[in-house]
Amino acid sequence: MxxxxxxxxxxxxxxxxxxxxxxxxxxxxxxxxxxxxxxxxxxxxxxxxxxxxxxxxxxxxxxxxxxxxxxxxxxxxxxxxxxxxxxxxxxxxxxxxxxxxxxxxxxxxxxxxxxxxxxxxxxxxxxxxxxxxxxxxxxxxxxxxxxxxxxTGVFHSYLHYFGFDIENKTALFYVDGNSKIAITSLADIGKYTVESLKLPEARNATIRVAGSTVTFNELLQMLEKATDSKWKVTEDREVRHRYRNKIEPIPSIVDDFKAFICENGEFSKLDNDKFSFTPRSLAECINTIVKKA
Ligand SMILES: NC(=O)c1ccc[n+]([C@@H]2O[C@H](COP(=O)([O-])OP(=O)(O)OC[C@H]3O[C@@H](n4cnc5c(N)ncnc54)[C@H](OP(=O)(O)O)[C@@H]3O)[C@@H](O)[C@H]2O)c1
Structure with missing residues:
Protein backbone atom coordinates (compact mmCIF):
# COMPACT_ATOMS: atom_id res chain seq x y z
CA MET A 1 0.00 0.00 0.00
CA THR A 152 -5.41 23.56 -14.53
CA GLY A 153 -5.91 25.02 -18.01
CA VAL A 154 -7.21 28.56 -18.30
CA PHE A 155 -8.92 30.25 -15.34
CA HIS A 156 -12.62 31.09 -15.99
CA SER A 157 -11.93 34.59 -14.81
CA TYR A 158 -9.21 34.95 -17.47
CA LEU A 159 -11.41 34.39 -20.51
CA HIS A 160 -10.97 38.06 -21.43
CA TYR A 161 -7.21 37.47 -21.69
CA PHE A 162 -7.81 34.76 -24.28
CA GLY A 163 -9.95 36.91 -26.57
CA PHE A 164 -13.46 36.90 -25.00
CA ASP A 165 -14.56 40.46 -24.27
CA ILE A 166 -17.85 40.33 -22.34
CA GLU A 167 -18.27 44.10 -22.13
CA ASN A 168 -18.02 44.63 -25.89
CA LYS A 169 -19.46 41.21 -26.89
CA THR A 170 -16.51 40.43 -29.11
CA ALA A 171 -14.34 37.36 -29.48
CA LEU A 172 -10.93 37.06 -31.09
CA PHE A 173 -9.99 33.52 -32.10
CA TYR A 174 -6.29 32.72 -32.27
CA VAL A 175 -7.07 29.15 -33.38
CA ASP A 176 -9.78 27.28 -35.25
CA GLY A 177 -13.13 27.54 -33.43
CA ASN A 178 -13.26 23.75 -33.17
CA SER A 179 -10.01 23.59 -31.16
CA LYS A 180 -10.51 22.72 -27.53
CA ILE A 181 -9.44 24.43 -24.34
CA ALA A 182 -9.43 23.29 -20.71
CA ILE A 183 -10.97 25.77 -18.28
CA THR A 184 -11.20 25.66 -14.47
CA SER A 185 -12.66 27.98 -11.85
CA LEU A 186 -10.34 29.46 -9.23
CA ALA A 187 -12.47 28.01 -6.42
CA ASP A 188 -12.05 24.50 -7.85
CA ILE A 189 -8.30 25.04 -8.33
CA GLY A 190 -8.18 25.79 -4.62
CA LYS A 191 -9.97 22.52 -3.86
CA TYR A 192 -7.75 20.50 -6.22
CA THR A 193 -4.65 21.96 -4.57
CA VAL A 194 -5.85 21.07 -1.07
CA GLU A 195 -6.91 17.57 -2.05
CA SER A 196 -3.65 16.92 -3.92
CA LEU A 197 -1.99 16.61 -0.50
CA LYS A 198 -4.13 13.58 0.28
CA LEU A 199 -3.57 11.91 -3.09
CA PRO A 200 -0.76 9.32 -3.32
CA GLU A 201 -0.70 9.82 -7.11
CA ALA A 202 0.15 13.51 -6.67
CA ARG A 203 3.47 12.77 -4.96
CA ASN A 204 6.33 13.72 -7.31
CA ALA A 205 3.90 14.00 -10.20
CA THR A 206 2.09 16.32 -12.57
CA ILE A 207 -1.64 16.56 -11.94
CA ARG A 208 -3.80 17.76 -14.82
CA VAL A 209 -7.31 18.90 -13.96
CA ALA A 210 -10.03 20.83 -15.76
CA GLY A 211 -13.46 22.10 -14.80
CA SER A 212 -14.47 21.63 -18.44
CA THR A 213 -12.91 21.07 -21.85
CA VAL A 214 -14.79 22.85 -24.63
CA THR A 215 -14.27 24.17 -28.12
CA PHE A 216 -13.90 27.90 -28.67
CA ASN A 217 -17.16 27.78 -30.65
CA GLU A 218 -18.96 26.17 -27.71
CA LEU A 219 -17.56 28.79 -25.35
CA LEU A 220 -18.77 31.51 -27.67
CA GLN A 221 -22.26 30.00 -27.83
CA MET A 222 -22.43 29.82 -24.03
CA LEU A 223 -21.32 33.42 -23.68
CA GLU A 224 -23.86 34.52 -26.30
CA LYS A 225 -26.59 32.69 -24.40
CA ALA A 226 -25.52 34.12 -21.03
CA THR A 227 -25.36 37.67 -22.40
CA ASP A 228 -28.45 37.19 -24.57
CA SER A 229 -26.70 38.74 -27.55
CA LYS A 230 -24.90 37.89 -30.77
CA TRP A 231 -21.15 38.47 -30.47
CA LYS A 232 -18.84 39.80 -33.17
CA VAL A 233 -16.10 37.27 -33.92
CA THR A 234 -12.78 38.02 -35.56
CA GLU A 235 -9.95 35.61 -36.27
CA ASP A 236 -6.22 36.11 -36.17
CA ARG A 237 -4.62 32.74 -36.65
CA GLU A 238 -1.34 34.15 -37.94
CA VAL A 239 -0.17 35.67 -34.65
CA ARG A 240 2.45 33.02 -33.91
CA HIS A 241 3.70 33.03 -37.52
CA ARG A 242 3.96 36.84 -37.63
CA TYR A 243 5.66 36.95 -34.22
CA ARG A 244 8.23 34.29 -35.17
CA ASN A 245 9.01 35.81 -38.56
CA LYS A 246 8.71 39.47 -37.56
CA ILE A 247 5.98 40.14 -40.12
CA GLU A 248 4.00 43.40 -39.76
CA PRO A 249 1.94 44.03 -37.79
CA ILE A 250 4.32 42.27 -35.40
CA PRO A 251 2.37 40.95 -32.42
CA SER A 252 3.62 41.52 -28.88
CA ILE A 253 5.16 38.62 -26.97
CA VAL A 254 2.04 38.62 -24.79
CA ASP A 255 -0.18 38.13 -27.85
CA ASP A 256 2.12 35.33 -28.98
CA PHE A 257 1.73 33.78 -25.51
CA LYS A 258 -2.07 34.00 -25.68
CA ALA A 259 -2.00 32.25 -29.07
CA PHE A 260 0.42 29.63 -27.66
CA ILE A 261 -1.99 28.85 -24.81
CA CYS A 262 -4.95 28.61 -27.19
CA GLU A 263 -2.94 26.22 -29.40
CA ASN A 264 -1.98 24.06 -26.42
CA GLY A 265 -5.12 24.44 -24.35
CA GLU A 266 -6.37 20.86 -24.27
CA PHE A 267 -4.90 18.17 -21.99
CA SER A 268 -4.32 14.75 -23.55
CA LYS A 269 -5.14 13.15 -20.19
CA LEU A 270 -6.94 14.35 -17.08
CA ASP A 271 -6.66 13.37 -13.41
CA ASN A 272 -10.12 14.65 -12.41
CA ASP A 273 -11.30 11.13 -11.54
CA LYS A 274 -8.71 10.88 -8.74
CA PHE A 275 -10.45 13.69 -6.83
CA SER A 276 -13.52 13.39 -4.64
CA PHE A 277 -15.54 16.33 -6.01
CA THR A 278 -17.14 17.43 -9.27
CA PRO A 279 -15.98 20.85 -10.47
CA ARG A 280 -18.50 23.64 -11.04
CA SER A 281 -20.26 23.51 -14.40
CA LEU A 282 -19.04 25.83 -17.11
CA ALA A 283 -22.53 27.30 -17.58
CA GLU A 284 -22.70 28.23 -13.89
CA CYS A 285 -19.23 29.81 -14.01
CA ILE A 286 -20.01 31.74 -17.18
CA ASN A 287 -23.21 33.11 -15.65
CA THR A 288 -21.19 34.30 -12.64
CA ILE A 289 -18.56 35.99 -14.84
CA VAL A 290 -21.22 37.65 -16.99
CA LYS A 291 -23.05 38.98 -13.90
CA LYS A 292 -19.79 40.45 -12.55
CA ALA A 293 -18.79 42.09 -15.86
N1 LIG B 1 -4.15 29.51 -16.22
C1 LIG B 1 -4.45 30.81 -16.27
O1 LIG B 1 -5.43 31.24 -16.96
C2 LIG B 1 -3.65 31.77 -15.47
C3 LIG B 1 -4.02 33.12 -15.42
C4 LIG B 1 -3.29 33.98 -14.60
C5 LIG B 1 -2.20 33.50 -13.88
N2 LIG B 1 -1.84 32.20 -13.98
C6 LIG B 1 -0.70 31.65 -13.18
O2 LIG B 1 -1.10 31.65 -11.80
C7 LIG B 1 0.00 31.97 -10.95
C8 LIG B 1 -0.35 33.16 -10.05
O3 LIG B 1 -0.69 34.28 -10.83
P1 LIG B 1 -1.65 35.42 -10.29
O4 LIG B 1 -2.23 36.14 -11.47
O5 LIG B 1 -2.57 34.84 -9.28
O6 LIG B 1 -0.61 36.36 -9.53
P2 LIG B 1 -0.82 37.89 -9.05
O7 LIG B 1 -2.24 38.09 -8.71
O8 LIG B 1 -0.22 38.82 -10.03
O9 LIG B 1 0.18 38.01 -7.80
C9 LIG B 1 0.39 37.14 -6.76
C10 LIG B 1 0.95 37.85 -5.54
O10 LIG B 1 2.37 37.85 -5.58
C11 LIG B 1 2.82 38.70 -4.53
N3 LIG B 1 4.12 39.27 -4.89
C12 LIG B 1 5.27 39.03 -4.23
N4 LIG B 1 6.29 39.67 -4.78
C13 LIG B 1 5.80 40.36 -5.83
C14 LIG B 1 6.38 41.23 -6.78
N5 LIG B 1 7.68 41.51 -6.78
N6 LIG B 1 5.59 41.75 -7.72
C15 LIG B 1 4.27 41.45 -7.75
N7 LIG B 1 3.66 40.65 -6.85
C16 LIG B 1 4.43 40.09 -5.90
C17 LIG B 1 1.73 39.75 -4.32
O11 LIG B 1 1.25 39.57 -2.99
P3 LIG B 1 1.77 40.42 -1.73
O12 LIG B 1 1.93 41.83 -2.19
O13 LIG B 1 0.69 40.23 -0.74
O14 LIG B 1 3.07 39.79 -1.33
C18 LIG B 1 0.64 39.32 -5.33
O15 LIG B 1 -0.66 39.46 -4.81
C19 LIG B 1 1.19 32.18 -11.91
O16 LIG B 1 1.90 30.98 -12.03
C20 LIG B 1 0.53 32.54 -13.22
O17 LIG B 1 1.35 32.21 -14.35
C21 LIG B 1 -2.54 31.32 -14.74
Whole structure:
Protein backbone atom coordinates (compact mmCIF):
# COMPACT_ATOMS: atom_id res chain seq x y z
CA MET A 1 0.00 0.00 0.00
CA UNK A 2 1.33 3.50 -0.84
CA UNK A 3 1.73 5.66 2.24
CA UNK A 4 0.91 9.38 2.10
CA UNK A 5 2.86 11.89 4.16
CA UNK A 6 0.85 13.88 6.69
CA UNK A 7 0.96 17.65 6.54
CA UNK A 8 0.00 20.21 9.16
CA UNK A 9 1.45 23.61 8.33
CA UNK A 10 1.01 25.14 4.87
CA UNK A 11 2.74 28.30 3.72
CA UNK A 12 1.23 30.13 0.75
CA UNK A 13 3.25 32.77 -1.08
CA UNK A 14 1.21 35.22 -3.15
CA UNK A 15 -2.09 34.63 -1.32
CA UNK A 16 -3.36 38.13 -2.00
CA UNK A 17 -3.19 37.38 -5.74
CA UNK A 18 -5.83 36.16 -8.21
CA UNK A 19 -4.95 32.52 -7.65
CA UNK A 20 -3.31 32.55 -4.23
CA UNK A 21 -6.42 33.91 -2.53
CA UNK A 22 -8.84 31.11 -3.55
CA UNK A 23 -6.14 28.54 -2.77
CA UNK A 24 -5.67 30.02 0.72
CA UNK A 25 -9.46 30.13 1.18
CA UNK A 26 -9.76 26.46 0.19
CA UNK A 27 -7.12 25.47 2.76
CA UNK A 28 -8.86 27.53 5.45
CA UNK A 29 -12.26 26.06 4.52
CA UNK A 30 -10.81 22.56 4.74
CA UNK A 31 -9.89 23.32 8.33
CA UNK A 32 -7.21 20.64 8.74
CA UNK A 33 -4.17 22.89 8.33
CA UNK A 34 -2.36 25.75 10.00
CA UNK A 35 -2.07 28.39 7.28
CA UNK A 36 0.66 30.97 6.98
CA UNK A 37 0.43 33.64 4.29
CA UNK A 38 3.64 35.23 3.09
CA UNK A 39 3.52 38.81 1.89
CA UNK A 40 6.32 40.86 0.35
CA UNK A 41 7.97 43.47 2.57
CA UNK A 42 7.39 46.32 3.29
CA UNK A 43 4.11 45.90 5.17
CA UNK A 44 1.06 47.21 3.35
CA UNK A 45 -2.68 47.22 3.83
CA UNK A 46 -4.55 44.62 1.81
CA UNK A 47 -8.21 43.67 2.02
CA UNK A 48 -7.70 40.05 0.93
CA UNK A 49 -4.93 39.55 3.51
CA UNK A 50 -7.24 40.97 6.20
CA UNK A 51 -10.02 38.59 5.13
CA UNK A 52 -7.68 35.59 5.24
CA UNK A 53 -6.40 36.67 8.66
CA UNK A 54 -9.99 36.94 9.90
CA UNK A 55 -10.51 33.32 8.81
CA UNK A 56 -7.46 32.14 10.76
CA UNK A 57 -4.41 32.64 8.54
CA UNK A 58 -1.21 34.04 10.02
CA UNK A 59 0.24 36.85 7.89
CA UNK A 60 4.03 37.04 7.73
CA UNK A 61 6.08 39.63 5.82
CA UNK A 62 9.23 38.47 4.10
CA UNK A 63 12.01 39.83 1.93
CA UNK A 64 11.97 37.30 -0.91
CA UNK A 65 15.53 38.20 -1.90
CA UNK A 66 16.90 37.19 1.52
CA UNK A 67 17.26 33.44 1.93
CA UNK A 68 17.80 33.84 5.69
CA UNK A 69 14.44 35.59 5.94
CA UNK A 70 12.82 32.70 4.07
CA UNK A 71 14.56 30.10 6.26
CA UNK A 72 13.21 31.87 9.32
CA UNK A 73 9.59 31.96 8.10
CA UNK A 74 9.62 28.43 6.68
CA UNK A 75 10.78 26.75 9.91
CA UNK A 76 8.16 24.19 10.93
CA UNK A 77 6.46 24.25 7.50
CA UNK A 78 5.28 21.02 5.89
CA UNK A 79 4.02 22.36 2.56
CA UNK A 80 4.97 25.36 0.44
CA UNK A 81 2.44 26.53 -2.15
CA UNK A 82 3.91 29.17 -4.41
CA UNK A 83 1.49 31.34 -6.38
CA UNK A 84 3.85 34.14 -7.38
CA UNK A 85 3.42 35.46 -10.89
CA UNK A 86 6.18 35.30 -13.54
CA UNK A 87 4.57 38.04 -15.61
CA UNK A 88 4.77 40.47 -12.66
CA UNK A 89 8.18 39.46 -11.30
CA UNK A 90 10.31 38.99 -14.43
CA UNK A 91 13.70 37.41 -13.59
CA UNK A 92 12.81 37.65 -9.90
CA UNK A 93 10.27 34.85 -10.40
CA UNK A 94 12.85 32.11 -10.95
CA UNK A 95 15.33 33.42 -8.38
CA UNK A 96 12.60 33.76 -5.75
CA UNK A 97 11.28 30.23 -6.31
CA UNK A 98 14.88 28.99 -6.12
CA UNK A 99 15.49 30.82 -2.82
CA UNK A 100 12.26 29.26 -1.54
CA UNK A 101 13.47 25.83 -2.59
CA UNK A 102 16.87 26.26 -0.92
CA UNK A 103 15.24 27.51 2.28
CA UNK A 104 12.62 24.73 2.11
CA UNK A 105 15.36 22.09 1.84
CA UNK A 106 17.25 23.61 4.72
CA UNK A 107 14.28 23.48 7.10
CA UNK A 108 12.91 20.11 5.92
CA UNK A 109 9.71 21.14 4.09
CA UNK A 110 7.90 17.97 3.02
CA UNK A 111 6.07 19.05 -0.18
CA UNK A 112 6.63 21.90 -2.62
CA UNK A 113 3.87 23.02 -5.01
CA UNK A 114 5.42 25.55 -7.38
CA UNK A 115 3.63 28.30 -9.26
CA UNK A 116 2.38 26.37 -12.31
CA UNK A 117 -1.44 26.39 -12.71
CA UNK A 118 -1.52 26.72 -16.47
CA UNK A 119 -1.64 24.56 -19.59
CA UNK A 120 0.54 21.66 -20.61
CA UNK A 121 3.99 22.34 -21.97
CA UNK A 122 7.16 20.35 -22.55
CA UNK A 123 10.84 21.23 -23.00
CA UNK A 124 10.21 20.98 -26.76
CA UNK A 125 7.10 23.11 -26.67
CA UNK A 126 7.38 25.93 -24.16
CA UNK A 127 6.79 29.66 -24.50
CA UNK A 128 9.52 32.16 -23.42
CA UNK A 129 7.09 33.71 -20.91
CA UNK A 130 6.88 30.43 -18.99
CA UNK A 131 10.41 29.12 -19.52
CA UNK A 132 11.23 30.09 -15.93
CA UNK A 133 8.52 27.65 -14.75
CA UNK A 134 10.12 24.80 -16.67
CA UNK A 135 13.61 25.76 -15.45
CA UNK A 136 12.33 25.69 -11.87
CA UNK A 137 10.65 22.29 -12.39
CA UNK A 138 14.08 20.86 -13.23
CA UNK A 139 15.56 22.34 -10.03
CA UNK A 140 12.71 20.99 -7.94
CA UNK A 141 12.99 17.51 -9.45
CA UNK A 142 16.74 17.49 -8.68
CA UNK A 143 16.26 18.77 -5.12
CA UNK A 144 14.93 15.55 -3.63
CA UNK A 145 11.96 17.41 -2.11
CA UNK A 146 8.49 15.99 -2.77
CA UNK A 147 6.61 18.05 -5.32
CA UNK A 148 3.36 18.32 -7.27
CA UNK A 149 2.97 20.27 -10.51
CA UNK A 150 -0.68 21.27 -10.88
CA UNK A 151 -1.92 22.09 -14.38
CA THR A 152 -5.41 23.56 -14.53
CA GLY A 153 -5.91 25.02 -18.01
CA VAL A 154 -7.21 28.56 -18.30
CA PHE A 155 -8.92 30.25 -15.34
CA HIS A 156 -12.62 31.09 -15.99
CA SER A 157 -11.93 34.59 -14.81
CA TYR A 158 -9.21 34.95 -17.47
CA LEU A 159 -11.41 34.39 -20.51
CA HIS A 160 -10.97 38.06 -21.43
CA TYR A 161 -7.21 37.47 -21.69
CA PHE A 162 -7.81 34.76 -24.28
CA GLY A 163 -9.95 36.91 -26.57
CA PHE A 164 -13.46 36.90 -25.00
CA ASP A 165 -14.56 40.46 -24.27
CA ILE A 166 -17.85 40.33 -22.34
CA GLU A 167 -18.27 44.10 -22.13
CA ASN A 168 -18.02 44.63 -25.89
CA LYS A 169 -19.46 41.21 -26.89
CA THR A 170 -16.51 40.43 -29.11
CA ALA A 171 -14.34 37.36 -29.48
CA LEU A 172 -10.93 37.06 -31.09
CA PHE A 173 -9.99 33.52 -32.10
CA TYR A 174 -6.29 32.72 -32.27
CA VAL A 175 -7.07 29.15 -33.38
CA ASP A 176 -9.78 27.28 -35.25
CA GLY A 177 -13.13 27.54 -33.43
CA ASN A 178 -13.26 23.75 -33.17
CA SER A 179 -10.01 23.59 -31.16
CA LYS A 180 -10.51 22.72 -27.53
CA ILE A 181 -9.44 24.43 -24.34
CA ALA A 182 -9.43 23.29 -20.71
CA ILE A 183 -10.97 25.77 -18.28
CA THR A 184 -11.20 25.66 -14.47
CA SER A 185 -12.66 27.98 -11.85
CA LEU A 186 -10.34 29.46 -9.23
CA ALA A 187 -12.47 28.01 -6.42
CA ASP A 188 -12.05 24.50 -7.85
CA ILE A 189 -8.30 25.04 -8.33
CA GLY A 190 -8.18 25.79 -4.62
CA LYS A 191 -9.97 22.52 -3.86
CA TYR A 192 -7.75 20.50 -6.22
CA THR A 193 -4.65 21.96 -4.57
CA VAL A 194 -5.85 21.07 -1.07
CA GLU A 195 -6.91 17.57 -2.05
CA SER A 196 -3.65 16.92 -3.92
CA LEU A 197 -1.99 16.61 -0.50
CA LYS A 198 -4.13 13.58 0.28
CA LEU A 199 -3.57 11.91 -3.09
CA PRO A 200 -0.76 9.32 -3.32
CA GLU A 201 -0.70 9.82 -7.11
CA ALA A 202 0.15 13.51 -6.67
CA ARG A 203 3.47 12.77 -4.96
CA ASN A 204 6.33 13.72 -7.31
CA ALA A 205 3.90 14.00 -10.20
CA THR A 206 2.09 16.32 -12.57
CA ILE A 207 -1.64 16.56 -11.94
CA ARG A 208 -3.80 17.76 -14.82
CA VAL A 209 -7.31 18.90 -13.96
CA ALA A 210 -10.03 20.83 -15.76
CA GLY A 211 -13.46 22.10 -14.80
CA SER A 212 -14.47 21.63 -18.44
CA THR A 213 -12.91 21.07 -21.85
CA VAL A 214 -14.79 22.85 -24.63
CA THR A 215 -14.27 24.17 -28.12
CA PHE A 216 -13.90 27.90 -28.67
CA ASN A 217 -17.16 27.78 -30.65
CA GLU A 218 -18.96 26.17 -27.71
CA LEU A 219 -17.56 28.79 -25.35
CA LEU A 220 -18.77 31.51 -27.67
CA GLN A 221 -22.26 30.00 -27.83
CA MET A 222 -22.43 29.82 -24.03
CA LEU A 223 -21.32 33.42 -23.68
CA GLU A 224 -23.86 34.52 -26.30
CA LYS A 225 -26.59 32.69 -24.40
CA ALA A 226 -25.52 34.12 -21.03
CA THR A 227 -25.36 37.67 -22.40
CA ASP A 228 -28.45 37.19 -24.57
CA SER A 229 -26.70 38.74 -27.55
CA LYS A 230 -24.90 37.89 -30.77
CA TRP A 231 -21.15 38.47 -30.47
CA LYS A 232 -18.84 39.80 -33.17
CA VAL A 233 -16.10 37.27 -33.92
CA THR A 234 -12.78 38.02 -35.56
CA GLU A 235 -9.95 35.61 -36.27
CA ASP A 236 -6.22 36.11 -36.17
CA ARG A 237 -4.62 32.74 -36.65
CA GLU A 238 -1.34 34.15 -37.94
CA VAL A 239 -0.17 35.67 -34.65
CA ARG A 240 2.45 33.02 -33.91
CA HIS A 241 3.70 33.03 -37.52
CA ARG A 242 3.96 36.84 -37.63
CA TYR A 243 5.66 36.95 -34.22
CA ARG A 244 8.23 34.29 -35.17
CA ASN A 245 9.01 35.81 -38.56
CA LYS A 246 8.71 39.47 -37.56
CA ILE A 247 5.98 40.14 -40.12
CA GLU A 248 4.00 43.40 -39.76
CA PRO A 249 1.94 44.03 -37.79
CA ILE A 250 4.32 42.27 -35.40
CA PRO A 251 2.37 40.95 -32.42
CA SER A 252 3.62 41.52 -28.88
CA ILE A 253 5.16 38.62 -26.97
CA VAL A 254 2.04 38.62 -24.79
CA ASP A 255 -0.18 38.13 -27.85
CA ASP A 256 2.12 35.33 -28.98
CA PHE A 257 1.73 33.78 -25.51
CA LYS A 258 -2.07 34.00 -25.68
CA ALA A 259 -2.00 32.25 -29.07
CA PHE A 260 0.42 29.63 -27.66
CA ILE A 261 -1.99 28.85 -24.81
CA CYS A 262 -4.95 28.61 -27.19
CA GLU A 263 -2.94 26.22 -29.40
CA ASN A 264 -1.98 24.06 -26.42
CA GLY A 265 -5.12 24.44 -24.35
CA GLU A 266 -6.37 20.86 -24.27
CA PHE A 267 -4.90 18.17 -21.99
CA SER A 268 -4.32 14.75 -23.55
CA LYS A 269 -5.14 13.15 -20.19
CA LEU A 270 -6.94 14.35 -17.08
CA ASP A 271 -6.66 13.37 -13.41
CA ASN A 272 -10.12 14.65 -12.41
CA ASP A 273 -11.30 11.13 -11.54
CA LYS A 274 -8.71 10.88 -8.74
CA PHE A 275 -10.45 13.69 -6.83
CA SER A 276 -13.52 13.39 -4.64
CA PHE A 277 -15.54 16.33 -6.01
CA THR A 278 -17.14 17.43 -9.27
CA PRO A 279 -15.98 20.85 -10.47
CA ARG A 280 -18.50 23.64 -11.04
CA SER A 281 -20.26 23.51 -14.40
CA LEU A 282 -19.04 25.83 -17.11
CA ALA A 283 -22.53 27.30 -17.58
CA GLU A 284 -22.70 28.23 -13.89
CA CYS A 285 -19.23 29.81 -14.01
CA ILE A 286 -20.01 31.74 -17.18
CA ASN A 287 -23.21 33.11 -15.65
CA THR A 288 -21.19 34.30 -12.64
CA ILE A 289 -18.56 35.99 -14.84
CA VAL A 290 -21.22 37.65 -16.99
CA LYS A 291 -23.05 38.98 -13.90
CA LYS A 292 -19.79 40.45 -12.55
CA ALA A 293 -18.79 42.09 -15.86
N1 LIG B 1 -4.15 29.51 -16.22
C1 LIG B 1 -4.45 30.81 -16.27
O1 LIG B 1 -5.43 31.24 -16.96
C2 LIG B 1 -3.65 31.77 -15.47
C3 LIG B 1 -4.02 33.12 -15.42
C4 LIG B 1 -3.29 33.98 -14.60
C5 LIG B 1 -2.20 33.50 -13.88
N2 LIG B 1 -1.84 32.20 -13.98
C6 LIG B 1 -0.70 31.65 -13.18
O2 LIG B 1 -1.10 31.65 -11.80
C7 LIG B 1 0.00 31.97 -10.95
C8 LIG B 1 -0.35 33.16 -10.05
O3 LIG B 1 -0.69 34.28 -10.83
P1 LIG B 1 -1.65 35.42 -10.29
O4 LIG B 1 -2.23 36.14 -11.47
O5 LIG B 1 -2.57 34.84 -9.28
O6 LIG B 1 -0.61 36.36 -9.53
P2 LIG B 1 -0.82 37.89 -9.05
O7 LIG B 1 -2.24 38.09 -8.71
O8 LIG B 1 -0.22 38.82 -10.03
O9 LIG B 1 0.18 38.01 -7.80
C9 LIG B 1 0.39 37.14 -6.76
C10 LIG B 1 0.95 37.85 -5.54
O10 LIG B 1 2.37 37.85 -5.58
C11 LIG B 1 2.82 38.70 -4.53
N3 LIG B 1 4.12 39.27 -4.89
C12 LIG B 1 5.27 39.03 -4.23
N4 LIG B 1 6.29 39.67 -4.78
C13 LIG B 1 5.80 40.36 -5.83
C14 LIG B 1 6.38 41.23 -6.78
N5 LIG B 1 7.68 41.51 -6.78
N6 LIG B 1 5.59 41.75 -7.72
C15 LIG B 1 4.27 41.45 -7.75
N7 LIG B 1 3.66 40.65 -6.85
C16 LIG B 1 4.43 40.09 -5.90
C17 LIG B 1 1.73 39.75 -4.32
O11 LIG B 1 1.25 39.57 -2.99
P3 LIG B 1 1.77 40.42 -1.73
O12 LIG B 1 1.93 41.83 -2.19
O13 LIG B 1 0.69 40.23 -0.74
O14 LIG B 1 3.07 39.79 -1.33
C18 LIG B 1 0.64 39.32 -5.33
O15 LIG B 1 -0.66 39.46 -4.81
C19 LIG B 1 1.19 32.18 -11.91
O16 LIG B 1 1.90 30.98 -12.03
C20 LIG B 1 0.53 32.54 -13.22
O17 LIG B 1 1.35 32.21 -14.35
C21 LIG B 1 -2.54 31.32 -14.74
Missing amino acids: TMTTTFETVVIAGATGNLGYPIAEAFLNDGSYKIKILRQKPESKNEKAELLASKGAEIVYVDYTQKDDLVKVLKGTDVVVNTLNPSKMGDGFFSTQLSFLEAAKEVGVKRFIPSEFGCDYTPDNVHPLIEAKLKFQKELEKSGLEYTFIY
